[in-house]
Amino acid sequence: MIEFDDVTVRFGAAEAVRGVSVTIPAGALAVLVGPSGSGKTTLLRLVNRMATPSAGRVRVRGEDVAAADPARLRRSIGYVMQSMGLFPHWSVARNIGTVPALLGWPAARIAARVEELLALVRLDPALAGRRPAALSGGQAQRVGLARALAADPDILLMDEPFGAVDPIVRRELRAELTRIHAATGKTILLVTHDPIEALELATHLVVLREGQLVAAGEAAALAAPPAPPFLRALFGAEALALRRLSLLRVEGAALDGPAPAGAPVIAPEASLAEAWTLMQEHGAPVLAVGGRHLPWSALLPR
Secondary structure: OEEEEEEEEEEOOEEEEEEEEEEEOOOOEEEEEOOOOOOHHHHHHHHOOOOOOOEEEEEEOOEEHHHOOHHHHHHOEEEEEOOOOOOOOOOHHHHHOHHHHHOOOOHHHHHHHHHHHHHHOOOOHHHHHOOHHHOOHHHHHHHHHHHHHOOOOOEEEEEOOOOOOOHHHHHHHHHHHHHHHHHHOOEEEEEEOOHHHHHHHOOEEEEEEOOEEEEEEEHHHHHOOOOOHHHHHHHOHHHHHHHHHHHOEHHHOOEOOOOOOOOOEOOOOOEHHHHHHHHHHHOOOEEEEOOEEEEHHHHOOO
16 A cells, blocks of 8 residues: 655745645556646655655555665565666666565576566567667567566556557557556556556546646546546546446446347446447447346446
8 A cells, every 4th residue: 555645745946746645555556647747756756765755744555655764665666667777788687687686586586587577578588688779669668567576566666657669569568567467466556647548557546737636536436427627628528438438347237137139248247348349339229148138328427
C-alpha cells in the first residue's frame, strides 16, 4: 500500500503538488494522469524519496519513507522510466541483474532470474548477451521492465514508460504490462499524460490538475456516468463509456429468460465491450448467455 497524506511539494515559490491525500491499494495498477505540469511525476518520485515533501507524509507498506534509508528503499521498489536508463556497455543480462547483484545474490541465482524474466517479458533468450544499442525500442523497454522486476519488488513505479516508442509497440507493451500485472499481483504506480492509455491500463485512477487531486478511485467507478466535467473533458465521453463497458461483465447484466433462436452466444465472464463488438459483428440486438439473454439495452448506462 502507498499512502499520500496531505502532501505538498514546493520548488521555491512554486507548488508542484498541493494538499494531495490518496491511498493506492496493494495490488492495484494505479495510473496518475492529468495535463502537463499537474504534478504526476513529482508525486511518483515521492514514493522512493527521489523527491521530498515540503509538508505531509508519504507511507509505503505502512512506514513513513522519511525514516527509511534511501538506498535500501529504492532497491526494494522497481523503477521504470521513459528513457529506460540501461547501461550502454553492459549486456542485457547484466542490466537485468543490476539490483540482484547489488543485493549480493550469487551468480547462479541471478542467471536463473534473468532467464525467468526474459520469458516473462517475452524476449528471446538469445538477446541476453547483446548490448542495448543492438535492441529495438520495444525490446529495450522490455529489458527496462525486466530490470525493475529483477529483485521481485512488491511495488513498481513507472514514469511515462512507453512514451519513447511508436504507437504500435506502445499498444503491445500496454497489453504486456496488463498481463504481467495479472500474473504477479504487484502494486504498480504509473504516470502517463495519455488519457486513453490511463483508461486502458488502470484498475485505479488518480487524476491531477495544477498540482491538486481532482478525482481518485476504481477506474470502473470513475468511468461510470455522470462523470465530473473535468474528467469528461480530459478523457472524452466516448472513451469513458467504452472503458466502463470493458470493466463490466456480461454475467452481471444478463437477464432471465432464453435468447431468441440463432442468437450469437457469449460467455458470462466476457466484458460488455466484447458483447458490444459481437452484436456489431452479427447485427444482433440480443446475445445468448447460457439460459439467459443479454439485450442491447443492457449495455446502456443506468
